Amino acid sequence: MTVLPAMEPSTVERSALRRHFLMCRPEHFAVTYAINPWMDPAAGADAGRAVAQWEALRDAYLALGHEVSLIDPIEGLPDMVFAANGALVVGGRVYGAKFTHPERHAEGPAYAAWMRENGFSEVLEPQHTNEGEGDFLTLDHVILAGTGFRTHLAAHQEAQEFLGRPVVTLRLVDPRFYHLDTALFPLGGGNVAYYPGAFSPGSRAVLERLFPEAILAAEEDAAVLGLNAVCDGRNVVVNAEATGLIAALRSHGYEPVPVDLSELRKAGGGPKCCTLELRA
Numbered sequence: 473m474t475v476l477p478a479m480e481p482s483t484v485e486r487s488a489l490r491r492h493f494l495m496c497r498p499e500h501f502a503v504t505y506a507i508n509p510w511m512d513p514a515a516g517a518d519a520g521r522a523v524a525q526w527e528a529l530r531d532a533y534l535a536l537g538h539e540v541s542l543i544d545p546i547e548g549l550p551d552m553v554f555a556a557n558g559a560l561v562v563g564g565r566v567y568g569a570k571f572t573h574p575e576r577h578a579e580g581p582a583y584a585a586w587m588r589e590n591g592f593s594e595v596l597e598p599q600h601t602n603e604g605e606g607d608f609l610t611l612d613h614v615i616l617a618g619t620g621f622r623t624h625l626a627a628h629q630e631a632q633e634f635l636g637r638p639v640v641t642l643r644l645v646d647p648r649f650y651h652l653d654t655a656l657f658p659l660g661g662g663n664v665a666y667y668p669g670a671f672s673p674g675s676r677a678v679l680e681r682l683f684p685e686a687i688l689a690a691e692e693d694a695a696v697l698g699l700n701a702v703c704d705g706r707n708v709v710v711n712a713e714a715t716g717l718i719a720a721l722r723s724h725g726y727e728p729v730p731v732d733l734s735e736l737r738k739a740g741g742g743p744k745c746c747t748l749e750l751r752a
């Protein structure tokens with residue numbers, strides 16, 4: 473194998489594409505149950521603080537020129553703020569979510585209803601358990617799909633058939649990174665950033681083959697949910713604590729937009745979890 477010289481800091485001009493996001497204000501946010509290792513009901517969480525941090529996230533998207541639509545929060549669904557889990561929308565087609573845990577079951581139909589009421593006519597109620605964009609990340613030519621903790625393998629096939637896009641399965645192995653979007657994010661232009669330790673050996677090999685130029689994150693950045701980021705092709709909205717990743721992004725020509733979502737992290741969520749992309 474030939475060893476290639478280390479890459480120089482990028483002088484590439486990255487360009488942003490305007491996105492349309494769906495978000496849910498965390499008015500009823502709380503940590504009252506534990507369905508991932510980040511959640512501690514005894515420690516609780518502060519909904520007021522969560523709302524303030526969430527508003528700063530929404531404002532960051534608006535300042536970048538993106539469009540943000542809102543779904544009404546429902547009392548008794550404290551995790552509904554994590555809109556990414558509500559569906560997967562590609563080419564105007566909506567592959568609905570079917571949540572793993574009973575605590576979140578009602579969110580699937582709530583998001584599907586919003587889609588129908590807002591002009592999406594092709595909405596599939598899935599047969600198989602899947603948590604929307606938490607486990608499905610869309611690139612130009614392929615959709616990456618996580619399994620191991622939440623989304624079932626059969627849902628990967630169901631999504632591929634419904635959306636007509638190739639779906640590549642990736643196996644998650646670390647319970648801290650229970651959704652694919654906690655361990656990997658698309659950078660635009662067909663590249664990704666990820667934390668290798670979250671994946672099985674075979675899935676790591678798949679990622680190396682598909683993305684030889686990927687930005688690899690260290691565990692300390694993954695451990696503050698730094699990979700739960702949103703990139704528009706140029707700007708990367710990312711947890712501020714992920715300082716190593718932020719430096720790496722900058723050296724690759726991306727523009728980091730740091731945000732503080734520490735209150736929402738008490739439920740195991742970050743910027744991407746709060747953000748569902750509506751792809752026309």
Ligand code: ARG
Pocket residue numbers: 507508511551554556557576605606607651653654739740741742744745746
């Ligand atoms: N408490 C939520 C759960 O465990 C957090 C979901 C985070 N969402 C995400 N897209 N990773 O289901």
